Amino acid sequence: MAAEEDPGREAWMLLIQLFRSQRREMAAMQTELGLNLAQAHLLKAIEAPQGNPMSEIAEALFCDASYVTGLVDKLEERGLVQRLPSPDDRRVKLVALTEAGRTARANFMCRLSQPPPFIESMSVEDKRALCDIFAKAAQALQDNG
Amino acid sequence: MAAEEDPGREAWMLLIQLFRSQRREMAAMQTELGLNLAQAHLLKAIEAPQGNPMSEIAEALFCDASYVTGLVDKLEERGLVQRLPSPDDRRVKLVALTEAGRTARANFMCRLSQPPPFIESMSVEDKRALCDIFAKAAQALQDNG
DNA sequence: TATTGTTATACTCTATAACTATA
DNA sequence: TATAGTTATAGAGTATAACAATA
Numbered sequence: 001m002a003a004e005e006d007p008g009r010e011a012w013m014l015l016i017q018l019f020r021s022q023r024r025e026m027a028a029m030q031t032e033l034g035l036n037l038a039q040a041h042l043l044k045a046i047e048a049p050q051g052n053p054m055s056e057i058a059e060a061l062f063c064d065a066s067y068v069t070g071l072v073d074k075l076e077e078r079g080l081v082q083r084l085p086s087p088d089d090r091r092v093k094l095v096a097l098t099e100a101g102r103t104a105r106a107n108f109m110c111r112l113s114q115p116p117p118f119i120e121s122m123s124v125e126d127k128r129a130l131c132d133i134f135a136k137a138a139q140a141l142q143d144n145g
Numbered sequence: 146m147a148a149e150e151d152p153g154r155e156a157w158m159l160l161i162q163l164f165r166s167q168r169r170e171m172a173a174m175q176t177e178l179g180l181n182l183a184q185a186h187l188l189k190a191i192e193a194p195q196g197n198p199m200s201e202i203a204e205a206l207f208c209d210a211s212y213v214t215g216l217v218d219k220l221e222e223r224g225l226v227q228r229l230p231s232p233d234d235r236r237v238k239l240v241a242l243t244e245a246g247r248t249a250r251a252n253f254m255c256r257l258s259q260p261p262p263f264i265e266s267m268s269v270e271d272k273r274a275l276c277d278i279f280a281k282a283a284q285a286l287q288d289n290g
Numbered sequence: 291t292a293t294t295g296t297t298a299t300a301c302t303c304t305a306t307a308a309c310t311a312t313a
Numbered sequence: 314t315a316t317a318g319t320t321a322t323a324g325a326g327t328a329t330a331a332c333a334a335t336a
Contacts, residue, residue: 007269007275007276008272010279011275011276012258013257015264016257017186018279018283023207037165041161041165061165062169113158114157115153119156120153129278130152130156130160130275131155133267133271134163135155137266137267138162138263140266144262
């Protein structure tokens with residue numbers, strides 16, 4: 001089936017293209033924040049006040065645990081997170097936000113969520129529709145693992 | 146303004162997350178095809194039968210011309226494209242599909258456009274809505290440069 | 291023996307700067 | 314002098330494999 005006949009295929013192809021068109025702006029923003037997307041996502045993924053295990057974070061980030069080590073190293077150097085021992089299992093390390101991290105996170109998220117022109121210029125109805133559809137999809141993703 | 150109050154911001158954050166969730170599958174697909182996203186996009190960007198200039202392709206791919214050199218090198222080695230001299234300007238090289246390239250492109254596009262589960266599992270109404278909204282956005286992108 | 295996190299390492303994607311040929 | 318494409322190179326993002334500590 002050709003992409004033009006299947007709305008799922010066509011939507012996916014368009015999405016890839018739209019996303020790709022933002023590569024440079026995304027890179028510039030990451031430089032500006034001194035934070036790459038993975039690190040931003042990591043900050044967002046820390047939900048428990050006492051911190052989350054590295055392995056849990058790797059899963060939330062859809063990446064390998066070995067990569068998380070490096071990400072946490074850099075965030076720890078900047079004083080945004082800290083590694084804490086888990087009371088339950090001495091192998092596990094919990095990654096928790098510091099006070100500075102909590103403050104910084106809000107600012108990062110504000111900058112990061114600034115939508116690119118291809119979204120910004122949509123009608124508010126389209127933005128809402130997009131938002132609803134994506135929210136459902138993200139929920140399904142979380143439910144199905 | 147927080148992301149939860151602005152559908153544009155929220156849609157963008159969800160989109161980043163959904164896209165990110167497909168990183169591994171996308172990588173696997175690229176390995177399977179022996180083609181990265183940039184190369185696939187390049188193949189798609191060749192529209193004129195006599196080929197398109199490298200600089201034009203770089204623009205279509207949102208990347209630097211120096212990177213296009215390498216992409217074309219690899220595609221040429223595989224016999225999918227060829228560099229042709231431009232009749233107008235001896236500095237310019239036109240990148241054209243070979244016969245094999247034309248055949249291969251259709252197959253690549255078929256595989257590439259296979260939507261990920263987060264799209265596949267949507268209702269057909271949502272897929273159509275997504276498709277319409279993205280098509281408008283892509284059109285605007287093309288119009289505004 | 292299995293699992294958590296780390297280290298060492300290597301590979302891919304991509305840009306920047308310097309260069310060649312042509313305009 | 315300016316432009317199209319190439320080369321050399323460097324940096325970022327990420328995975329794999331081997332390892333140490335703990336379970």
